[in-house]
Amino acid sequence: AQRVTQPEKLLSVFKGAPVELKCNYSYSGSPELFWYVQYSRQRLQLLLRHISRESIKGFTADLNKGETSFHLKKPFAQEEDSAMYYCALSDYNTDKLIFGTGTRLQVFP
Amino acid sequence: EAQVTQNPRYLITVTGKKLTVTCSQNMNHEYMSWYRQDPGLGLRQIYYSMNVEVTDKGDVPEGYKVSRKEKRNFPLILESPSPNQTSLYFCASSSDRGVPEAFFGQGTRLTVV
Numbered sequence: 001a002q003r004v005t006q007p008e009k010l011l012s013v014f015k016g017a018p019v020e021l022k023c024n025y026s027y028s029g030s031p032e033l034f035w036y037v038q039y040s041r042q043r044l045q046l047l048l049r050h051i052s053r054e055s056i057k058g059f060t061a062d063l064n065k066g067e068t069s070f071h072l073k074k075p076f077a078q079e080e081d082s083a084m085y086y087c088a089l090s091d092y093n094t095d096k097l098i099f100g101t102g103t104r105l106q107v108f109p
Numbered sequence: 110e111a112q113v114t115q116n117p118r119y120l121i122t123v124t125g126k127k128l129t130v131t132c133s134q135n136m137n138h139e140y141m142s143w144y145r146q147d148p149g150l151g152l153r154q155i156y157y158s159m160n161v162e163v164t165d166k167g168d169v170p171e172g173y174k175v176s177r178k179e180k181r182n183f184p185l186i187l188e189s190p191s192p193n194q195t196s197l198y199f200c201a202s203s204s205d206r207g208v209p210e211a212f213f214g215q216g217t218r219l220t221v222v
Contacts, residue, residue, distance in 0.1 A: 006151075009149070042215070043113075043199070043213040043214060043215045043216060044152075044199065044201075044213040045213070046211050086151060086152060096154055096157070096167065096168075097142075097154065099144075099151045099152040099153070100151055101149060101150060101151035102151045102152075
């Protein structure tokens with residue numbers, strides 16, 4: 001079954017520390033994976049997608065098909081990065097977007 | 110400005126009283142969907158629509174209805190709300206089939222007492 005797993009509900013770091021938000025997926029086929037971010041009291045926004053291979057707000061994510069992972073990384077966390085982060089997988093067979101349960105990132109000053 | 114607009118933002122209602130949450134997008138997107146967001150469960154898809162008059166169930170459709178009479182609107186209908194439908198609801202739209210929603214609404218917080 002198609003599934004996205006984010007094992008950490010909460011990740012707390014200090015400003016300037018590296019951040020890695022974990023995402024693992026289960027999908028039969030070639031997946032398309034994304035990270036969404038939700039800042040406090042705001043709507044979800046697309047942060048990045050693996051096919052574009054770009055860095056947004058200093059964040060990067062590499063698709064590792066061998067480990068079925070799509071971890072989100074940032075070398076130096078900022079306080080404004082504090083938000084809820086969702087990993088998502090696009091299931092082309094069902095036209096569904098499957099979300100993980102989310103990880104709340106807290107960056108302390 | 111490209112946007113997805115939901116109304117109302119906040120709603121408190123009683124069990125069994127029919128309600129509708131509206132969703133409208135101004136980007137001429139074909140694909141629209143509804144999600145509910147619950148603590149520890151993340152986002153779960155309720156219903157989606159690939160175009161006018163084309164709707165399909167998501168993962169948690171029970172207790173909900175939708176309609177897509179016009180491309181821009183995709184209302185969510187709760188015929189007989191129950192307390193377990195207390196949640197934060199998001200509408201979303203996208204221009205490409207199979208491509209995930211790039212635009213989300215601001216959310217509707219529903220409380221059913």
